[in-house]
Amino acid sequence: MGTRISRRYFLGLLPASFLMPQISHSQSSKQMAIHPEFPAQDPDLVRQTVGSSHWNLEKVKELVGRSPALANAAWDWGFGDWETAIGAASHTGQAEIAEFLMANGARPDIFTFAMLGHLDALKAAIKAQPGIQRTPGPHGISLLDHAKNSERGEKVAEYLESLGDADPNPVSLSTTDSEKQAFLGSYRFGETEKDVISITLSKEGTLQFECRGRLCRLHRVEANAYAPAGSPHVRLRFAVVEGKAVSLTAHDPEPLVIAKRI
Numbered sequence: 001m002g003t004r005i006s007r008r009y010f011l012g013l014l015p016a017s018f019l020m021p022q023i024s025h026s027q028s029s030k031q032m033a034i035h036p037e038f039p040a041q042d043p044d045l046v047r048q049t050v051g052s053s054h055w056n057l058e059k060v061k062e063l064v065g066r067s068p069a070l071a072n073a074a075w076d077w078g079f080g081d082w083e084t085a086i087g088a089a090s091h092t093g094q095a096e097i098a099e100f101l102m103a104n105g106a107r108p109d110i111f112t113f114a115m116l117g118h119l120d121a122l123k124a125a126i127k128a129q130p131g132i133q134r135t136p137g138p139h140g141i142s143l144l145d146h147a148k149n150s151e152r153g154e155k156v157a158e159y160l161e162s163l164g165d166a167d168p169n170p171v172s173l174s175t176t177d178s179e180k181q182a183f184l185g186s187y188r189f190g191e192t193e194k195d196v197i198s199i200t201l202s203k204e205g206t207l208q209f210e211c212r213g214r215l216c217r218l219h220r221v222e223a224n225a226y227a228p229a230g231s232p233h234v235r236l237r238f239a240v241v242e243g244k245a246v247s248l249t250a251h252d253p254e255p256l257v258i259a260k261r262i
Contacts, residue, residue, distance in 0.1 A: 081230030083138035117152035187259035
């Protein structure tokens with residue numbers, strides 16, 4: 001008597017490719033048009049989400065609506081100065097953006113509590129971890145400034161001011177206008193069009209570093225050396241000849257790149 005083969009058994013003998021829906025060449029080509037960081041989130045969408053979270057609620061809603069995981073997007077502005085979307089909203093006083101992000105799974109921290117005016121939560125965090133009030137946020141922005149930048153943070157700001165050490169802003173040596181002109185310009189460290197560092201002026205007139213979509217303010221720490229905001233251990237050292245920078249070297253703390261003025 002022959003053995004009866006069930007449909008399930010028969011299907012199990014077939015190769016998986018036979019059972020899977022066939023993908024046309026055009027579909028396959030379309031699937032290959034994918035960002036180079038896959039399966040990580042698209043870096044451009046991450047950058048847009050974090051950038052928009054500083055001020056643009058509608059854009060944040062659009063981006064997170066398309067990909068909810070972007071509520072926890074984090075972007076490195078350079079040299080480890082990481083900023084989350086909710087972190088961006090927190091230091092700019094954007095309570096509505098922060099609340100939208102939290103409703104979609106974003107993780108609040110002490111900077112969010114300071115901005116939202118959650119005094120009891122902040123006191124509990126400082127009691128549990130004394131000294132945490134001295135920890136700076138993204139771009140080196142202090143916990144006290146997060147409270148001061150928010151309409152809801154008045155009571156928190158009063159409390160933090162009473163501690164006396166919640167605003168450890170970095171010391172930046174002054175830079176004259178003529179000195180700024182000596183550093184402004186573009187510096188190349190590689191062969192592609194992306195391998196260029198630009199030293200420009202911010203709206204406030206301070207020097208800033210731009211490279212590959214990253215942007216950070218600079219604090220002067222020595223005669224010809226600067227530290228990026230949010231990365232105080234990093235040094236950008238300029239070689240100056242006859243009053244003009246001819247190159248800069250990035251140290252973290254070992255040398256990372258040497259860029260020549262172009």
